[in-house]
Amino acid sequence: MDKKKLLKQIGQKLQEIRQPLNHSHSAMADSIGINRSSYFRYENGETTPQVTSLYKLGSKYGISLDWLIMDRGPMYCNGKESGRTKEVIQKIPHIPETSRQVSELLEHMERIPLLRYEILAHFYSFKEDRKEVVETAMKKKGKTQEAVRKPRVNDKKF
Secondary structure, three states: OOHHHHHHHHHHHHHHHHHHHOOOHHHHHHHOOOOHHHHHHHHOOOOOOOHHHHHHHHHHHOEOHHHHHHOOOOOEOOOOOHHHHHHHHHHOOOOHHHHHHHHHHHHHHHHOHHHHHHHHHHHHHHHHHOHHHHHHHHHHHHHHHHHHHOOOOOOOOO
């Protein structure tokens, strides 16, 4: 998605947040600590919202930054993601030295929308900048999983 289209999409979603609250542009801007003209430019898709503004929207109004920026999931954070995190952690192969850090990172990402946004932004940038590396790694992973799943000739069925 190009930048212009993304800014328009975010602007429309900001309007979707503001209008049910019956806030003016000024009231919405005040609530997240910016001036009216900055908020107006965000909502009109003229400028990229600052990370601190996004963070305040997420924390003050419970807005999901995944929804706002990536157009994924529900508009509001439901706060009931700890079960999902446990599922994800259980699927990660056990590596003693990293499992604690991964678990901690996932927990922080659930509770801090800004962190989730920053990590996702970095992740997508990494995937875009290093397509060949990612594709090669994922192909290798796929082949490894296929080898693990295929039954061996000597395997007995009971």
